[in-house]
């Protein structure tokens with residue numbers, strides 16, 4: 001194709017076929033018409049004669065001569081004699097041979113006919129010489145025309161061959177034109193494709209240009225910044241050079257110092273080696289001390305419990321409640337209660353007919369007796385004693401529970417005497433925390449400390465109350481049926497919720513939940529007296545993997561219901577029933593303690609739920625601490641004396657030797 005394009009574009013035009021053909025047609029049309037008819041006839045003698053002009057002229061001259069002979073006078077005479085129709089037919093016959101000749105022959109024939117007609121019509125006698133000469137002229141003319149006709153035919157033949165050649169050429173050119181058209185179409189498509197790709201490339205290039213321009217502007221900004229930095233750096237270099245100069249001088253001093261330090265380091269390395277040796281020796285010593293500490297811890301436990309046992313496994317602390325606003329009495333000294341020293345107190349009963357020195361244990365509850373009673377207990381705490389002072393005396397017992405003893409701490413006293421305050425505490429912050437929160441704190445602290453000695457403890461808590469001889473779970477759902485059973489030497493309560501506690505806060509939350517469920521009733525002695533016994537049980541199970549020892553202690557913290565004499569309480573109806581149940585269980589508690597002290601064969605634990613529940617903590621193998629709480633009110637003096645008598649009775653008991661549940 002490429003080779004063809006230059007030929008096309010070089011201005012070489014193909015011959016204008018149409019114009020050539022039309023010119024040719026213009027030239028040929030008269031000739032073609034003249035040569036009609038185109039049918040080829042078989043050549044005859046006449047044709048041979050016709051084709052030969054001289055012979056033709058001879059024939060025609062003979063005919064004319066014959067005509068002249070038929071009219072011996074002259075040609076014109078002959079003609080005049082011959083009928084005009086004959087002449088005309090002769091002429092026609094002569095001319096008919098030229099029928100296939102050109103139009104010129106036809107015209108001549110027409111002239112001959114018109115002359116013949118003129119002769120016959122006018123009857124004018126034509127001169128024979130004139131006709132003959134005219135015939136000769138005509139014949140001559142015919143010969144010329146025939147010659148011309150033959151030439152024309154040759155020309156036509158040449159032109160036909162030329163035409164065919166041109167047609168072939170035309171076809172070639174047309175095929176070339178078609179090919180070129182296709183090529184043009186293809187080229188146009190290619191151009192369109194190129195235009196599309198060109199547009200795409202152009203847009204890409206434009207984007208590239210924009211990006212390059214952006215990069216250029218950024219580079220220029222960076223260059224500006226770098227130039228700024230360069231200037232700053234150059235300034236800095238100048239400053240650094242100054243510093244280097246200064247430092248060079250300082251360096252010399254430091255080198256000297258370094259050498260000195262190097263010497264020191266060498267000396268310290270020596271010391272360090274010495275220290276390492278010392279440390280190894282100290283570590284070995286520590287390990288030995290730890291072993292001894294564990295042994296001493298075991299010894300301490302043994303000694304501690306020996307002391308506890310020597311103190312007796314049932315002890316009584318007396319606490320006189322502080323004067324509170326609702327007492328409506330002057331603060332300060334309580335006239336009828338006199339703490340003699342930390343183990344005894346006197347009660348002055350005004351208007352009493354009791355003798356002063358009569359033993360409290362033997363004194364009757366009423367009637368004649370001393371006006372002053374002296375009671376002795378393991379500790380007596382006056383109205384100004386703090387919770388902390390009391391807990392210091394108590395903490396040794398809590399420690400015993402961690403050592404694997406069953407310990408029972410309970411508060412006994414009339415309503416409003418301060419039992420709940422002693423056990424649980426008040427609302428005036430941690431200073432007023434009672435024995436329960438302090439014991440819990442001590443237990444978790446001791447567990448943490450004992451970890452270093454190889455002990456790991458598990459602490460489980462349950463909280464119940466006994467109201468009208470019925471057990472209520474203060475942590476679990478209410479309404480369950482609870483029975484007290486002894487399984488494997490351990491007292492358990494059926495259907496009671498037991499929760500494992502791992503920190504102090506959990507125990508506080510547990511106490512708060514229990515507090516909400518406690519039954520509270522109003523009496524004439526105290527508006528919000530607790531009418532049930534509440535029992536918190538903490539089971540402390542310890543394991544020491546180092547010594548393979550185990551420890552199973554239980555700590556009971558009991559806040560007993562307020563004791564009050566029926567006739568003084570003024571209770572009736574439900575309150576009377578409550579009071580009867582309370583007094584019965586408290587009196588049975590005294591009976592159990594007395595039976596244990598006198599080593600009776602039958603201990604009446606089953607007479608009340610309280611003693612049945614606490615049997616493992618009251619028996620000879622347990623340690624018991626009883627708080628006897630007394631009111632500072634003078635009008636409660638009878639209840640005070642009664643409570644103190646009950647406590648003194650308990651205090652006089654020596655139940656036996658506590659035994660720890662360890663292995």
Ligand SMILES: Nc1ncnc2c1ncn2[C@@H]1O[C@H](COP(=O)(O)OP(=O)(O)OP(=O)(O)O)[C@@H](O)[C@H]1O
Nearest residue numbers: 321322415416417418419420421526528529530562
């Ligand atoms: N040592 C004390 N210091 C200050 N206030 C105290 C003290 N002891 C008790 N109280 C207050 O005296 C009131 C009665 O005390 P508490 O409720 O503890 O008596 P209770 O013996 O538990 O009575 P109840 O048997 O009716 O439950 C309470 O308001 C308590 O806060």
